[in-house]
Amino acid sequence: MDARIRVIVAKPGLDGHDRGAKVIARAFRDAGFEVIYTGLRQTPEQIVNAALQEDADVVGLSVLSGAHMTLCPRIMELMKKESLDDVLVVVGGIIPDQDIPKLKEAGIAEIFQPGASTEEIVAYVRNNARKK
Amino acid sequence: MAKDVRERLFTTVSGVPIERLYTPEDIHDFDYGRDLGDPGEPPYTRGIYPTMYRSRRWTMRQFSGFGTAADTNQRFHYLLKHGQTGLSVAFHLPTLMGLDSDHPMSSGEVGKCGVTIDSLEDMETLFKGIPLDQISTSMTTNAPATILWSMYLVVAEKQGADWTKLRGTIQNDILKEYIAQKTYIFPPKPSMKLIVDTFEFGSSHVPQWNTISISGYHIREAGSTALQELAFTLYDGIEYVEWARRRGLDVDDFAPRLSFFFNAHNDLFEEVAKYRAARKVWYRVMTERFQCRNPKSAILRFHTQTAGCSLTAQQPYNNIVRVAIQALSAVLGGTQSLHTNSLDETLALPTEHAARIALRTQQILAHETGIANTVDPLAGSYFVERLTLDMEKGCWDYFDRLDEMGGMVAAIEQGFPQREIQDASYEYQKAIERKEKIIVGLNDFVMEDEPPIDILLIDENVEAQQIERLKQLRDTRDNGQVRTTLTALREAAAAGDRNMMLCIIDCVRCYATLGEICDELRAVYGVYEEPSF
Numbered sequence: 001m002d003a004r005i006r007v008i009v010a011k012p013g014l015d016g017h018d019r020g021a022k023v024i025a026r027a028f029r030d031a032g033f034e035v036i037y038t039g040l041r042q043t044p045e046q047i048v049n050a051a052l053q054e055d056a057d058v059v060g061l062s063v064l065s066g067a068h069m070t071l072c073p074r075i076m077e078l079m080k081k082e083s084l085d086d087v088l089v090v091v092g093g094i095i096p097d098q099d100i101p102k103l104k105e106a107g108i109a110e111i112f113q114p115g116a117s118t119e120e121i122v123a124y125v126r127n128n129a130r131k132k
Numbered sequence: 133m134a135k136d137v138r139e140r141l142f143t144t145v146s147g148v149p150i151e152r153l154y155t156p157e158d159i160h161d162f163d164y165g166r167d168l169g170d171p172g173e174p175p176y177t178r179g180i181y182p183t184m185y186r187s188r189r190w191t192m193r194q195f196s197g198f199g200t201a202a203d204t205n206q207r208f209h210y211l212l213k214h215g216q217t218g219l220s221v222a223f224h225l226p227t228l229m230g231l232d233s234d235h236p237m238s239s240g241e242v243g244k245c246g247v248t249i250d251s252l253e254d255m256e257t258l259f260k261g262i263p264l265d266q267i268s269t270s271m272t273t274n275a276p277a278t279i280l281w282s283m284y285l286v287v288a289e290k291q292g293a294d295w296t297k298l299r300g301t302i303q304n305d306i307l308k309e310y311i312a313q314k315t316y317i318f319p320p321k322p323s324m325k326l327i328v329d330t331f332e333f334g335s336s337h338v339p340q341w342n343t344i345s346i347s348g349y350h351i352r353e354a355g356s357t358a359l360q361e362l363a364f365t366l367y368d369g370i371e372y373v374e375w376a377r378r379r380g381l382d383v384d385d386f387a388p389r390l391s392f393f394f395n396a397h398n399d400l401f402e403e404v405a406k407y408r409a410a411r412k413v414w415y416r417v418m419t420e421r422f423q424c425r426n427p428k429s430a431i432l433r434f435h436t437q438t439a440g441c442s443l444t445a446q447q448p449y450n451n452i453v454r455v456a457i458q459a460l461s462a463v464l465g466g467t468q469s470l471h472t473n474s475l476d477e478t479l480a481l482p483t484e485h486a487a488r489i490a491l492r493t494q495q496i497l498a499h500e501t502g503i504a505n506t507v508d509p510l511a512g513s514y515f516v517e518r519l520t521l522d523m524e525k526g527c528w529d530y531f532d533r534l535d536e537m538g539g540m541v542a543a544i545e546q547g548f549p550q551r552e553i554q555d556a557s558y559e560y561q562k563a564i565e566r567k568e569k570i571i572v573g574l575n576d577f578v579m580e581d582e583p584p585i586d587i588l589l590i591d592e593n594v595e596a597q598q599i600e601r602l603k604q605l606r607d608t609r610d611n612g613q614v615r616t617t618l619t620a621l622r623e624a625a626a627a628g629d630r631n632m633m634l635c636i637i638d639c640v641r642c643y644a645t646l647g648e649i650c651d652e653l654r655a656v657y658g659v660y661e662e663p664s665f
Contacts, residue, residue, distance in 0.1 A: 013225070013237075013240065013241060014225035014226060014228075014229050014231075014237060014238070014241050015225060015241075015245075016309075016313055016314025016315045016316075017313065017314070017353075017354075018314060018354075019353070019354050019355050019441075019557055022554050022557070022558075023355075023557060023558055023561050026554075026558050027558075027561075037664070039661075039662060039664060040314055040662065041229075041237070043236075043237070065225055065241055065244055065245050066241070066244035066245060066480070066481075066590065067225075067239075067240035067241045067244055068240075069240065069592075070239055070240025070241075071240055094478065094479065094480070096479060096480060096587055096589075097584055113445055114444070114445040114478045114479075115444055115445050115446055115478075115574050117564075117565050117575075118561060118562075118565060119565055
């Protein structure tokens with residue numbers, strides 16, 4: 001079972017809307033991933049720390065509050081500082097098109113906007129998570 | 133008869149199976165007087181007023197708030213100019229979490245999800261040029277409801293308005309925060325205490341104010357079924373009444389000012405049945421369970437908002453049609469006020485243009501369609517009456533389970549409503565992905581290469597400007613007085629048995645910030661951490 005993909009599902013910022021985070025966490029579990037849900041209102045430091053402690057292959061961030069342009073780049077900076085460069089970071093939530101290039105530039109691998117299916121997200125993670 | 137080959141597709145949005153045909157057989161034990169009654173008569177299934185919209189239309193109340201208080205004040209004036217008849221304030225997340233804009237956790241959130249309010253100064257700007265004794269205002273404030281209401285009351289007072297003339301609503305519903313929206317600060321016990329404080333204070337000082345809006349909206353948005361939305365919301369109502377009674381309040385002193393807030397999703401008939409059942413069930417709860425004497429205590433008044441979660445980012449103009457049908461259900465269901473969502477809701481806060489179309493949708497329903505000419509036009513439909521009876525029965529079943537768990541606070545601590553909603557939302561998502569439910573533009577009738585639409589962008593300078601404003605406030609106000617009132621507040625909170633409203637008003641009056649006030653309360657009450665399940 002060592003080959004199972006370990007995913008942190010996290011909600012940074014003050015947003016409490018966790019429907020998406022809970023749905024995707026469950027879909028990841030159903031897909032056979034190991035899922036750690038951090039709970040609400042995590043600071044970038046807490047999230048990166050969790051990724052480190054849990055030896056995560058993937059970090060999935062859910063942001064619906066509009067604070068993604070502040071929070072996501074900060075998380076990526078901290079990830080780099082901790083040399084977690086091979087951890088796949090994906091974001092889901094209300095992310096306007098025009099923010100996507102900047103998020104990718106910051107190191108976010110993929111952004112899933114409203115309407116993305118769990119199937120598509122699971123497939124992406126399966127194909128792109130680091131190989132062990 | 134030809135076999136119904138598509139049978140499995142005939143369910144409501146909530147997954148309830150629907151028959152091919154409804155006949156008198158489906159409502160054979162139905163009694164007009166007992167199950168419906170005329171509008172304005174118990175059990176109020178048909179509506180709470182005899183004449184409903186013939187004497188007074190529903191209030192068109194668009195929820196809005198973004199950027200600074202000045203930005204939102206401008207939007208309020210715009211909406212009023214275009215025929216909106218009530219105000220509804222959306223606060224940004226730091227305010228809802230009891231944090232000032234200069235708190236580290238507020239970084240990136242300032243002015244994004246709503247308007248930035250840190251102190252009385254911002255509240256004064258928010259309502260500039262709007263006479264508060266002439267309009268009703270709804271404020272979506274939950275954990276810090278006492279503080280924001282206090283700010284509103286002081287602004288009104290400064291305008292020369294008499295508190296007894298003020299009309300409006302504070303959402304003030306913490307139970308649905310624990311259950312669904314998760315914007316909580318304090319643990320259940322002190323939170324419930326503050327809510328009962330508002331009931332008590334309102335009935336003696338601001339008698340026309342709705343001291344709570346018991347909300348199913350967020351429960352539904354979190355993924356519940358229509359029945360779960362109804363049952364959990366009404367049971368939250370029961371829980372509030374229980375806590376107020378335990379304090380020694382007379383039900384008839386505060387119950388007439390309880391109000392409700394429901395979602396309007398896509399399934400027209402299911403939604404109409406939900407609103408009709410809501411009135412009927414609440415009537416029985418108040419008269420039988422709580423033995424109210426004042427008829428007004430048993431009348432369920434509600435606001436409706438169309439379902440944000442039903443809208444799609446894909447082909448967003450289609451959302452106008454969804455919203456129109458959802459709004460139709462709210463009006464056919466006898467709502468007292470209505471917010472119609474903007475077509476760009478899944479992408480951002482609404483542009484002025486999108487907000488205007490949403491308001492126009494209500495105006496078209498009100499003025500062009502004739503749906504408001506007669507009261508409860510769907511009554512007597514075999515189908516709608518059957519759905520209404522089923523909705524009612526489903527409610528009582530949930531109530532029994534919640535009673536057994538020891539009430540809603542206990543059920544929340546056990547994770548019961550949260551799990552029910554999570555299961556329903558996962559099931560819904562799967563049904564969409566299996567294409568058992570078709571969402572136009574999302575899993576069918578898809579368009580490649582859609583042109584983007586203009587969306588509202590919040591100026592990133594709002595945060596820096598607000599932090600600067602806050603710094604100036606802290607430099608110029610009477611900080612001695614602020615300290616004195618905050619200390620008095622903490623002592624009152626620690627004493628535990630005093631109504632906190634007057635103390636909070638004292639703090640607000642001398643421009644203590646929302647974050648400072650919440651810090652004092654957090655120090656005494658502690659903070660809530662959600663158990664994991």
